Amino acid sequence: MKILATYNIKGGVGKTASAVNLAHVAAGRGNRVLLWDLDPQGAATFYFRVKPKVKGGGEALLTGRRDLGDVIKGSDYDNLDIVPADFSYRHLDLMLDETKKPLARLRKVLSSVADEYDYVFLDCAPSISLTSESVFRAADALLVPVIPTTLSIRTFDQLDAFVDENPDIVRKLKILGFFSMADARKRLHRELADELRQQRPELLATQIPMDTDIERMGIHRQPVTAISARSRPARAYQSLWDEILERL
Amino acid sequence: MSEFHKFVVDGSPDIELEELAIHLGLHETEAEELERRFFDTPDGRLHAMGATLEVRNPVEYPMMRSLVWMRGGQVLASGRVDASFAPGFAETLPAGPAFDRLREVIEMRRLLPVVEVRSRLSVAAYLDSEEKTNARVMIDLPTLPDGRPLPAVLEVRSVRGYESETDRLLAHLDARDGFDATDLSTADFARSMLGAPPFVPSKFSVHVEVSASSAEVWVTVMRELHNAMIANFAGTVDDVDSEYLHDFRVAVRRTRSVLQEGRDVLDAGAREHFRAGFKWLGDITTPTRDADVHLLDYPHMLAALSPQYAAALAPLGELLLDRQRACQAQLATDLRSAQRAQLGAEWAEFLAGDGPWAGRSTDAADADRPAREVVASRIARAHSRLVRDGRSIDAQSPPVALHDLRKDAKRLRYLLECFGSLFPAEVLAVAVRPLKSLQDVLGEFQDTEVQAHALADFGRQLDDAGSSTETILAMGGAIEQLSVRSARARREFASRFSNFDGASVNDAYDLLTNASKKQRRKKKR
Structure with a gap:
């Protein structure tokens, strides 16, 4: 079981869209996929029409009072299951802080379903906190969507600095950055993307375009890869998944 | 885990299902007319796990052909395939982790076409107020390719986490006439209607009456083994896959073992005659089985080597394949020979008590004794x-001591397998488990030694044929890998034997063999 977390310190960069669509693409290829919506806003949960409620809240899961398997909900798609968001996740840092070995906790909780899934996607809330550190320890790779804007790139640098300064937390974590919400019509996006690619050749080649089809996900409450598998963003997510597999 | 329910729809399924869909507000998501070709292994592994594997060919979109592996209403793996695709061995399946799981199930067996049907298949969603799918309902209206109708099937699979929401739907189906729960699949119905032959089970099982006499039990067991030989004969001759020969050989070896244990139970003349006959039959199958084992082990051998060495071993792969083909051709000839046919006919007559064996009186002293008593004494002897022999083996013992012990273990195992139903299952399980574990390590030690010798021989052949230095070096690497495995098995032996020779296991054997306290004390010394 590989654990992949869509993560960025900054919000609104396409983390949830990436988690939802990549999970759908991976499941569509016959992999057994679990998506855990760790963001109390519950956008991923909303897209899959699941109620954002976990009995006993996040605390029950973290303390082991409730098995992760008991709260998993099937999606409308074969091989794709969801751990819904819960409003209590807003206190996840506090809950983790009260557990033994908080950094190892998330991985331990996920280990109970290790035989059931090939890939787990963690859709993280934007922050850098104890929860993120626990995610870093649990995950095999961070999928980091970056909008080609100055501010977004700055947060990528902050993540890099954190990784450099905390090798004991990140261990063998792979950082897979890719451009998201890229608007080819904007000169600034093109220039910044080119500049950043030169600085960071390890960035994934695929970029997810800014596209109204992605925005329509909220109306259809479906992944864009399900609404229109041949659309430009859907093809971009499929190609992104191919690249991620090569790097894993 | 999601729940799965299946129903056969009686009466006029079209009308019944339409009414049902309207009543429950089902939302149809897919509907297709399909040509479906189902596949399974010769021993029905997919059927046994409640799964199906099929190539689906949409009638309206023949280019959208797909391979679909399903269980419990859930797609476990699917992938597009082209018109020329036909599943066979594991390597013919599409790449990816989902089909890797299917590869693990079928192992070395070949997937064969089982049956063909034509279906009007529709899938509907049972939605909640959020329009979230709580259950999927699949409706299958199938016919045979010649148009004969098969039972209509309705499947309900609740989505994980929404099981209770599906109750209303299930309650409705339970209350309604014409919907009968079933475990059978459309492929099962088609096989049944066409009178398709049963799968050939790899696992041997025979039930014998505890109160029966030894002579009766021996013949019952030998008949079942004969049936296993017959079931695997054609697949062995045609080389459908290596497991047919494996199972055929196991049936022959067990028959030889049962004959060996049949002293004072069977007619002495017949026993000697057939022991010689089945020894011959076993011997003619050995070169092909050895060649099969080399071929089956070849990919593992490559995986254990560096990519450079693995690439250099290609000539060995070709040599092994040529050798297997040559051995198989000879085996097919031998199995079609008059000598084999005569052995088969004589054996069938003997088991039926006909022909030259009819009315032949037996002076065998144990023939009329209760089978359980006689088998218990045989088990006691083999176990002792x-x-x-196992206790006498230490780190300095020569390899032949372990090879001989392997034969001892096999003898005991065959007794337990062939006559197991005479004994309580729970005691038998305690006796068999550590024995199997011991046999695994003895088998690994023997196999790696034999393979290392064979590889050295192949190396000389390749050298004589002018193979490259890299190939010869790679052969050396492969032999070294086998030596490592052999040494590991040798080290592992002591703990496996100690487990087998433990108090609880010895107690289980004492219970099986009704050993007296005095005998038990003697054994412990």
């Missing part, structure tokens, strides 16, 4: 011998 295995324990005695």
